[in-house]
Amino acid sequence: MVKTAAFFRFLSIVMFGALTLSATPSPRAEVGEPAEFVVNSGDFLCGENTRLASVDFAQANKTALCNGLEDWGTARLAGQASITGPGNKCVIRENDPRRLLKSVCVPKTDSAAIRGILLFGGFRTQQELNTASPEGWREALSVELANRLAEPITTFQSLSEKELSAAGGMLVLIQSSALFDAESISRLSLPELRLEAMTLLTTQTGIPLADLKEMSDEQLFELIWKG
Numbered sequence: 001m002v003k004t005a006a007f008f009r010f011l012s013i014v015m016f017g018a019l020t021l022s023a024t025p026s027p028r029a030e031v032g033e034p035a036e037f038v039v040n041s042g043d044f045l046c047g048e049n050t051r052l053a054s055v056d057f058a059q060a061n062k063t064a065l066c067n068g069l070e071d072w073g074t075a076r077l078a079g080q081a082s083i084t085g086p087g088n089k090c091v092i093r094e095n096d097p098r099r100l101l102k103s104v105c106v107p108k109t110d111s112a113a114i115r116g117i118l119l120f121g122g123f124r125t126q127q128e129l130n131t132a133s134p135e136g137w138r139e140a141l142s143v144e145l146a147n148r149l150a151e152p153i154t155t156f157q158s159l160s161e162k163e164l165s166a167a168g169g170m171l172v173l174i175q176s177s178a179l180f181d182a183e184s185i186s187r188l189s190l191p192e193l194r195l196e197a198m199t200l201l202t203t204q205t206g207i208p209l210a211d212l213k214e215m216s217d218e219q220l221f222e223l224i225w226k227g
Helices: 005-015 055-060 062-067 112-120 126-130 134-148 153-157 161-175 190-205 217-226
Strands: 038-041 050-052 074-076 082-084 102-107
Touching: 055 062, 062 082, 112 126, 112 134, 112 161, 134 153, 134 161, 161 190, 190 217
Parallel strands: 074 102
Antiparallel strands: 038 102, 050 102, 074 082
């Protein structure tokens, strides 16, 4: 079972930016106008201070991204996804195993929520966080998640700050339950981690699992906090 309401309140605040944990400016929303991105040469290849664009970003900025590609080109998105150019009708594929020639990259943003998860989850001390960069926080949480879940580190390295902190928050939530041990957690994929978090929430609130599946990660943790 989950520990305390205070735990969930802290977790929801940290994960979604209401708690300021560093002097870094507030992040620019990944989904918004104008779309800020660059198309790099190479598959899964982004430059310094950038990362692969998420499917959510591509869907929200589909026209801009599509027009930024060659007519018959296809570019990589995060998580093995891709988007095609105008000649191929700007199709977004969530799973494209082909070797591609281009990658759509977006700027990395504020990592304060990631810092909070590392601290509250006991993954890093305050002193360790103070001596590391925001990029170091991202890498640290990616490593911790990859070490504890059945996913490669590249899965977490491609996530946005919000997505990565949400994954970290779900892990902390699952670890707080007596229903899970390290071995059972190590067999969970990222989608399975989310499902187990929702199952805990169903037990706590009585809300049907089908309804919880329609909620965003932010809505789920807001519900946990209130519940």
